[in-house]
Amino acid sequence: MQPRFLRGFWKLTWVETKIFTREPMGFVGTLVMPVVLFIVLGRAFGSAKPVNMTQVEIPFNAAILAAVLIAISAVQSLVAIISIYREGGILKRLRATPLSPVTILGAHVVVKLIFTVMSLALLLLAGRRLFPGVMQVNVFSFTVAVLLSTLSILSLGFVIASVVPTARFAGLVSGATLYPMLALSGLFFPVDRLPRALKALAYLLPTTHAVALLDGVWDGSGWGAHWVDVAALLVLFAAYTALSTKVFRWE
Amino acid sequence: MKPVISVSNLGKRYGRVVAVDDVSLEVFEGEIFGLIGPNGAGKTTTMECVEGNRVPEKGTISVLGLDPRRDANALRQRIGVQQQEAHLQKRIKVWEAVDLWRSLYTRVVDTDALLARLGLEAKRNAWFMTLSGGQKQRLFIALALIHEPEVVFLDELTTGLDPQARRTIWDLVTGIRDRGTTVFLTTHLMEEAERLCDRVAIIEHGRLIEVGTPDELVRKHCPEQTVVFTSDDADVAARMQTLGVVERAEGSAGTYTIRGAGDDFVTEVINFIAREGIRVRGFRTEMPTLEDVFLKLTGHGIRD
Numbered sequence: 337m338q339p340r341f342l343r344g345f346w347k348l349t350w351v352e353t354k355i356f357t358r359e360p361m362g363f364v365g366t367l368v369m370p371v372v373l374f375i376v377l378g379r380a381f382g383s384a385k386p387v388n389m390t391q392v393e394i395p396f397n398a399a400i401l402a403a404v405l406i407a408i409s410a411v412q413s414l415v416a417i418i419s420i421y422r423e424g425g426i427l428k429r430l431r432a433t434p435l436s437p438v439t440i441l442g443a444h445v446v447v448k449l450i451f452t453v454m455s456l457a458l459l460l461l462a463g464r465r466l467f468p469g470v471m472q473v474n475v476f477s478f479t480v481a482v483l484l485s486t487l488s489i490l491s492l493g494f495v496i497a498s499v500v501p502t503a504r505f506a507g508l509v510s511g512a513t514l515y516p517m518l519a520l521s522g523l524f525f526p527v528d529r530l531p532r533a534l535k536a537l538a539y540l541l542p543t544t545h546a547v548a549l550l551d552g553v554w555d556g557s558g559w560g561a562h563w564v565d566v567a568a569l570l571v572l573f574a575a576y577t578a579l580s581t582k583v584f585r586w587e
Numbered sequence: 588m589k590p591v592i593s594v595s596n597l598g599k600r601y602g603r604v605v606a607v608d609d610v611s612l613e614v615f616e617g618e619i620f621g622l623i624g625p626n627g628a629g630k631t632t633t634m635e636c637v638e639g640n641r642v643p644e645k646g647t648i649s650v651l652g653l654d655p656r657r658d659a660n661a662l663r664q665r666i667g668v669q670q671q672e673a674h675l676q677k678r679i680k681v682w683e684a685v686d687l688w689r690s691l692y693t694r695v696v697d698t699d700a701l702l703a704r705l706g707l708e709a710k711r712n713a714w715f716m717t718l719s720g721g722q723k724q725r726l727f728i729a730l731a732l733i734h735e736p737e738v739v740f741l742d743e744l745t746t747g748l749d750p751q752a753r754r755t756i757w758d759l760v761t762g763i764r765d766r767g768t769t770v771f772l773t774t775h776l777m778e779e780a781e782r783l784c785d786r787v788a789i790i791e792h793g794r795l796i797e798v799g800t801p802d803e804l805v806r807k808h809c810p811e812q813t814v815v816f817t818s819d820d821a822d823v824a825a826r827m828q829t830l831g832v833v834e835r836a837e838g839s840a841g842t843y844t845i846r847g848a849g850d851d852f853v854t855e856v857i858n859f860i861a862r863e864g865i866r867v868r869g870f871r872t873e874m875p876t877l878e879d880v881f882l883k884l885t886g887h888g889i890r891d
Binding site: 348425426 | 640664672673674683686691
């Protein structure tokens, strides 16, 4: 006997994957936009043969910015889909079937993770071609770190998706929530220099720990040195998931 | 007949608004049972509680001997649900939806035959968003029938459809009943209830006010019938007034309107016309409908 959440899980995941590729805006937007931004920034700041993107030519690491943007656009797309599905009664219809609630939402998470990996692959390929010698990162570690970050930010996405009243506001609210998180993430200036209140807030946001972890993996300092960030991402994932199961609305 | 659904003293509030107030009803095996009433009367809430898709506040519900909340997983394999104003993913193909639903149930019918029966075989590869209103509803019926359920719930099935699509759906629903499946539906269309339902329950402001076959309810609450005929003969109204079954006869040479009650009313009028040799150019009867019953019981029309 298969566990109940597996009933229809892969079929639903596959259907949702196909549906996502049929939506040109969402598909191209989430898959390609962060990579394009990375190339533009990389060229603008590092056109003169960048030796080390992290320290010299660019005031921040464009690759890490792009990786976090991949995660954020996945979350934005998730919030949009969930709110459209709720408003259209699709969530309600799916819930009246033997599908378990975990399956209905979990399929979307898996779809987002699949496209995150694809977008990341594009990013690394583009980086290797356009900035040779710079992208020396361990691909496997970096991918795992991005997936963990995405998962943690996705759980916050479910909280946002729970409070967004209509599909029309979904893009607005998620954009207004997710992008400012980048400013506090430590990507542009160190978290330690933030005022006390903002600093406390920054540590409650998954992006901060995501940037710290990705920075570490990029430097090659390994997972052991960043177990605090890994733990923080997992704790935030658990906390936001628990919160969203309390506040999530199906209709 | 044994009840497949029994509801007793069901109650549900949304905040301070009472949606369903002390509703009790039984639905029997193999019948089409209709919950009828205006929008906001509590039809959908009642139905969703019975399906197990909404948590009731008070009362007990049994469907096929199961508790819709406690035994939700077992029950979902045995009931089919079509929701009011439901949607699927805009860009899901018809066959993908059918295929997904197939994978969720332990027992499934031949889906090709099902799609053919519902006239959807040509739309297999169409996106949901490109289907017409009638096609969408037929797809939802297909999804509700895919696992050969014992009871089907249909909530406002034809709302927003044009008359032709509506008639197609009506034929499908009687077909479902004729194959032995019990049908529980809601509608605010009295014509639909009259055409489809073996029994109806009238609900208003969350309370059931009457249950019975459409015919029973009409006879009980609106026994008055009307015969209208055209004749050039003079003085017919006054002569008709002598008939026992006639309550009121009006009109003069031209059009006569005769009102009365009782099962023999129309026969008596016809016999009288024949006996008296009255020359009639036109003749019609006006029978009360469920719409009239509703008006009588609630003091207002259903579309108010």
